[in-house]
Amino acid sequence: MGAIALALIALPAAAQIDPTITGLSAASAPTGGELVDVRQNGQKKAATVAQLTNTVQQRLKRAAARAAALNPEDAPENSDATLTMATSADASLTRIYSGVAGGNALTAMTLTSVSRFSGGRVTLDATNRFVLPVASAAPATNGNVASLLPATPSYQAWGWENEFGTEATRVQIRMAGFTSHAVRVLVDGRYVSKTPLAFAANSSGNYLTIDFGARKPRSIRIEGMQNDQIVSVAVAPTSSIWRMAGPQDRITAFVTGDSYAEGTGATYPGLYAWPKATGRYLGWYDTRQVAVGQTGYLSTGGGTRSTIRQQVASWFTVNSDLTGADVDVVVIAGGYNDYVSTPALVQPEALLTFQTIRAACPNAIIFVMGSHAGARGPDAQTLAIDGAVQSAFAQWADPRSVFVPVASDVSPWTFGTGYVGATNGSGNSDVAIAADGSHPSDLGHMIYTLRLVTALRLAIGRM
Template sequence: MSDTRHVSGILRTLSGQPFANRTMTWSRSTRRAVAREGVGFVDERFFSVTGPDGTVDLDVVPGEYTVMVSLADADRYIQITIPEGEGTFNIADGMYQEVPARPLEAWETTRILLRSYLSANSGAPNPHSQGAMPAPPTVVTGAGGPAAPAAPYDMLTKSYRYSAGTLGNVARFDGGGSKPYFTDYRRFPVATRAATGGNANDGEDAVSWRAGFVVDAAALAFRVVGSSVFNYRMIVDGRYVSFTPTSMATGGRQYIVLDFGTKAVRAVQIEGSQAAAIDGIHVAAADTVTKLEEAPFGALMFGDSFTGAIGVPTGRDGDGLAVVAGDHLGLPLWASGVGGSGYVATAGSTVFALPQRIGADIERYLSEKGTPPPLVIVAMGINDIGSGGIAPAAASCFDIIRNLCPAALVFVLGPWDRAAPLAPDAGYAEVKASIITALTGRTGFFFIDTQGIDFTKSDATHPDLAGHQALGLWLSNRIRSLVRAP
């Protein structure tokens, strides 16, 4: 007897209407979760399409199935039994009936909305998919008085400042939370590094942040904290003014002027690395500044030094793989990366393991944006190689994510494979298996296998600039693929 039976006939609703030209997603009625990309889906799932008159024509292994029929208004779920036997089986004889549609989980609604958004937004062009501006504005740095930069830009007296409480009215902040620095400036911590320390103080680290504006002006000035180690880059209409960061030789109040020469409406962002800080934006009296529109989706990525942009040139943390992935997805991505950390790794008790900081970092996003992140990415594990207790630690992190972000799509990466294309490091497989174990049975969580993904390096472990660019693009493509999958 054959292992399959040919199934034909017409698939109809209970009212007798044919399901014409519809995709049928077949799943065994006794469902079994599998640990692989798309965790939460089931094994033995396959697809077929009805004909224009609702005809079915395929070979099926006998058994009981739950079949989802995709419709424009809502999906239909049908129970179908294909009995053992010889010859063609008429699907109408399968004793099937429509079953109540399972209510969508919150993350499934997010996926539908994100799928629609990504299908209409290729992510290109973006700051990392195209070169710097071919005709950039003139960039001038220097000190000035409290009200404006020095001459000849002392006409830029109309200001919106953090200390005056007006900067938030006209700026969209991405990449970190609000944190005062001195009395006049704003930093953007994203990661809870430890109990104390951090480049943003109070145990917090900043990685890469952006403040965005729509400006109708011929020239503008950003008021920033000057320092040879505080780095800034500007983005105009989706292109970097220059990939080389701007810094100042002296500290204190400094201005970065962009002189375009002609007045026009432009979308302008200032990007800072780590501890860099901004207080305001200045334009001429007759010019206008409004807030860059909030993105419909945002993401928060948890990770180690890879997410923290280690390996890129100094002052170019915005070229780290996390921000690159966000740009290619067409959405702002917060990069909560702490070097040396893992699910259990603490870099010799100098930093928090992920379970100790993940809740605080999500709350920081919620405080800034007013809603939890709809996308969460977790890229940990390389620092955990050789350690035990990874599965329960990872499970606790995933519990926290789902509790604080009930509608989020969660993408969990295996450990970065620094040995690729050669065989992975000893102990790599055990960490990967522990992460998969912690994911088993969770819906809305998607595992992304990093094993064998090669990248160019700045040292024996970390990506260099090209490696970060390549990994960011790869990650964005994997997320797009998983969101798009049925």
């Protein structure tokens, strides 16, 4: 892998912490609020123990370390449960949690009060079903959840999750979906099946049932996609569900860019997209695909959409459950749709984009990816666009940012000019680029995931 540009202020090493706090017993160890002396660039400064251990960098490190030891992508499947999808409800499961409090005699709590959603801002549509918009395709009005949220027709949803705890023997999730879409289920952090389970009907009458062999407390996490919706969760009257505490280090990540970051090309974009898989590998709890297809640093999809920089203004309108200070990571993956642009014009706009995102997300570590090559070689124009982005990154000189080469990597992530259905033996694009000739296939999304995870683990380890 090629060199990764790092511009991070490292935290003080243990040896740099003032010796007055060394050798403390467990009983007298710092609790987090005490002031200690540290040395940074040779200068002695005061900091609290909490400040040293709860920076974004340290939380990223801890999350990545835990995920390296156990993440759902690598972990074996969980045989503790069986899954079925049907079009009829189990009448014995009468404790129902939905979008409306008091939906039945046993339940006075809504699903949002006893579970956690991630991947977008949880919203109720007119029929009290849950939808999770994450990005705005404005000025376009054909967002993929426009029919569900007609007051905001530019809104789009991609990969999303719902997580809760339960001691029930059987859980049934009623969902609205399409037979071309699917879901996955994790129990205690492991997939019941890594193969997605397709919906049984194009309606709101899909019933996903999770059966266990014995009753005990478990965590359940549902992975959904796009305009599919959870309607309700049902358990037996003697069972319950509850909100999980969440991970020790809850990492919120925004991934912006074009249709590559939306997940286009994958069989199930919300499940297989490289941003979501990267988050799973690195222990990011809430990865949001704020990307908009057809766009770039300069590209607006022929005037129908906005540039990446222009989209930033809508990030916390769509994701109004967050503020910029809540975002720990931003991944910027643009340039592919700027192929027809002059590189000299891409550079200043890329710089403005980086600066705008930094102003919006002051605490975030920002990872800037180079341009995608797709099935373009990578050719000279791709590399010129990539060079413009790299030059903008170097000019930006942000101390909490990392550049990750893609097309210009020593080993480009995709190379060649063939693609699925039109192979020519010139490179891995024969299998990594889908039949549309532009976007990653399922395999391509996995290549992107593993290449990016490798780069980010290295970068995080150096922080």
